[in-house]
Amino acid sequence: MYAVLDIEATGGKKGEEDIIEVAIYRYDGRQVVDQLISLVCPERKIDAYVQKLTQITPKMVKTAPKFHELAKRIIEITNGAVLVGHNVEFDYRMLKQEFKKLGYTYYRETIDTVPLSEKAFPEANSYSLGKLSKELGIPVSDRHRAAGDARATLELFKLLLEKDSLKSISKLEEEKKRVSQKFASVYEEMPNEIGLVYFLNQKKEVIYLTRAINIALATRKILTGKSGLSNKIRLEFATVRHEITGNELISWIKEANEKKRLKPKLVRNTNGFDFPYTLFVEIKDGYKTLKLDRNHRKRPNPVFQILSLKMGQKILSLITEEFQLCPKLNGISPADLDCLSFEVGECNGACKQKESPDSYNQRVDEFLEKIKLENKNFLLIEEGRRLGESSFVWVNDGVCVGYGYYELHHQIKDRKRIKERMTTVEKDSDIDSVVKGFLFTEKYRELITLPL
Missing domain, CATH: 3.30.420.10 (Ribonuclease H-like superfamily/Ribonuclease H)
Incomplete structure (x- = not known):
């Protein structure tokens, strides 16, 4: 039909x-x-x-x-x-x-x-x-x-x-229907919520896990997909379970922490990194430029790690636009062409040395300060898993140390109460990169500064 x-x-x-x-x-x-x-x-x-x-x-x-x-x-x-x-x-x-x-x-x-x-x-x-x-x-x-x-x-x-x-x-129609119907009972029971999906084998070992904007949709895509990863999951999984996180930030953090803890045998990236691209600062003729490159975690002046090249290019473009940086210096515009942004008045001319390095670098530093975690102690507040619940992510002395949920504000008024409600995460540069990304895009409801 x-x-x-x-x-x-x-x-x-x-x-x-x-x-x-x-x-x-x-x-x-x-x-x-x-x-x-x-x-x-x-x-x-x-x-x-x-x-x-x-x-x-x-x-x-x-x-x-x-x-x-x-x-x-x-x-x-x-x-x-x-x-x-x-x-x-x-x-x-x-x-x-x-x-x-x-x-x-x-x-x-x-x-x-x-x-x-x-x-x-x-x-x-x-x-x-x-x-x-x-x-x-x-x-x-x-x-x-x-x-x-x-x-x-x-x-x-x-x-x-x-x-x-x-x-x-x-x-083609028959094959698609056969695969879809075989797993329909699995994904139709899943909620349309943000969270994590876990695929377990007969021994109850987690063989694959992933965050999801929509748990039901992600489960369906994995079980009916054509990729090599989907094929491997279909062959080995026995059951599927899920956890609702309530928001994207905690789903990113929980995914990174769970992968370290559970060590699933199947992963998206075979290179060992879930965040293979690095945004870093490079000095060129006195100007601080932002560059995106692959597998350069040991490069000096890293800013944060990024999931994919496409995401990195998008973030770099947003940074360049918000802080009025030069797209040519940041490698967005072709190196062999004149800076179009300068020609239309949207670039101050750092690529032509018409703006001083000190003036230009001040705006780069404003960006770096916005996402800086070092010597900072704060909570990022977001939606919870159900009506009336909120969530927090705690950055303590420059490191993301955990996340949790609460219903009343007095439940997070001091360190002792925060720790009582917090799920601890291991120190991880990938998790810190996630937090920096959310700080830049301001994808959180509230930021509460705590004393150091």
Whole structure:
């Protein structure tokens, strides 16, 4: 069974869009047996570009049902079906995003008609839905509207099924369903909460653990994934357990500490480091520059360790922007080109020696002071695991020493009471790097300074 769909959205930053129209055709391989076509009233404005492209206006969606009013119907029409779409990842992401707002983990297997079309029609001039449909003689009405695009995708999918002489699409569907159904009872019992997931073998040994923004979703991804790591976990695990942490900061800290304590045999990174990249300070012509490099933990002037190159580049860009540093000096802009930020007035010209090193370095020092742990004693306060509960992370004399939970403020008013409620963690540069990252992004509710 297939659910061929198309979603139209408001536009905006990834993760912040809302659905404005949905069309789903439930297809049994021979005929459409059910369908859902509806405008959706979004919570945010529709971008002007989207209005022009789709001809969907704020007035049209004003009286349309909100997503939560359609949610049950969407679950029903896609139940037991594989989602089929042209660039289906976008449509699937939008559905998961909307369901997440409702506290529900939405999971379906997917088939994307784009790579299937590339394989079936290698001579096509384009694989965009409109151009490919025209080239194949598939009629398209209401282009860039959900119903029109979903109907065109359905006709394309029918053609792909006809050309699939080896029945590879059907086999793909059956395999995805088999793997998904096998582990459904495991991940469907998991909560949609922030925390850790532990995979244990028959001997009750933890073979793998990971932090998760959504425990249920992370468990499902691991058990149904195609990676070598997922394959190894599926072969060896016997049971799965979880722990809710209530917030990201403690999930990061607890993950690092648990890996040291439990030493699981399966890990994400085979190089031995979960934080393989280092941000460090380097002096160039008197200017303090921030550099990102791999496996340089012993390099002088390290700032903190970072999980991945992509995350490191993002953090470095945010630091450069917030403290008005030079992207060219920090290695963000190409070395062989002029500094565009200087040309548009967003850089003070340190890369051209038009700003003195003392002036520039003062802003670098402001960043370093913001994330500094040395000679500091404080609590980072965040949400707890349940309503009415809060959490703390304690940095004592420059080192993260533990975390805990409390309900009343007097329960953390002095060191003795903090220690009574605290779970101790081993001294670890990775954990300190996590704390520094949260200090920089200010992803905490409150910072309480304690006497040294």
